[in-house]
């Protein structure tokens with residue numbers, strides 16, 4: 001590895017778009033992350049770098065998305081009052097059309113592409129775009145707050161260079177759009193840990209969705225029971241992610257680090273704390289793979305601020321101030337403990353049984 005540099009892609013323009021005044025996804029949340037890291041002196045460290053985003057090109061977007069869908073997003077961006085429901089965008093739905101959405105999404109995606117280039121060119125050991133990680137967008141459909149699927153675009157562009165890519169998604173929701181994009185190939189291994197689709201959007205992500213054709217065994221899913229806490233999540237991660245990623249031996253590790261799995265998140269029922277996230281992100285950093293990281297969901301703004309600040313400090317190899325951690329994470333007991341542990345045990349076994357050999 002050429003350096004221990006950890007790059008952070010940021011510009012206030014990544015934080016300025018508003019889906020709808022009452023919408024839970026608030027890009028402004030990144031300002032708190034940036035301000036906290038600035039106050040802690042993170043960007044003054046010798047191995048830190050702040051990189052400016054760029055706009056993704058139409059060609060890059062079309063690595064994953066159909067041209068007619070991109071045209072529809074451009075039209076929605078200019079005239080959001082028209083009807084775009086056939087493309088997954090509805091005024092009062094999860095993913096509303098809004099003025100400037102195409103331009104905002106080009107910048108969000110381009111920020112992830114800047115992170116990718118920095119890592120592939122050897123400029124950094126890891127680069128992160130916390131504005132990205134929009135893993136639900138499909139080839140011809142917006143979905144779940146996601147317009148252009150930047151993690152899938154990055155995985156696809158890396159695969160086009162002949163690289164093997166391991167994609168690990170620790171958002172509370174199934175990484176369905178990324179899984180769909182690489183379902184039939186063994187060049188991109190997708191692993192998603194998420195709340196069970198029987199209880200949460202998008203309703204998919206079961207162990208039997210394991211890929212098809214050459215891709216059989218290269219889509220790995222770990223549906224976790226509602227109320228899964230640190231004590232269950234950490235062993236589940238350890239049982240599946242390190243062994244499968246190491247067996248696959250990727251050229252690049254790509255991670256989606258949505259923090260809507262946090263116990264205080266208003267949209268999901270997973271119950272993990274900053275302790276789980278410290279554990280996962282320390283493994284990503286210790287693994288011997290160039291690493292492109294993204295954000296994702298996260299709807300409790302203070303949990304987002306503390307967790308993503310902590311994660312970037314881990315990327316830098318810096319110590320973590322105690323005020324970033326949850327002081328008192330929840331621990332399930334009694335019948336709920338038994339239910340969670342049994343469900344997680346089953347999910348681990350099923351995920352490993354479904355995996356490539």
Ligand SMILES: [Zn+2]
Nearest residue numbers: 171173260297
């Ligand atoms: Zn999510």
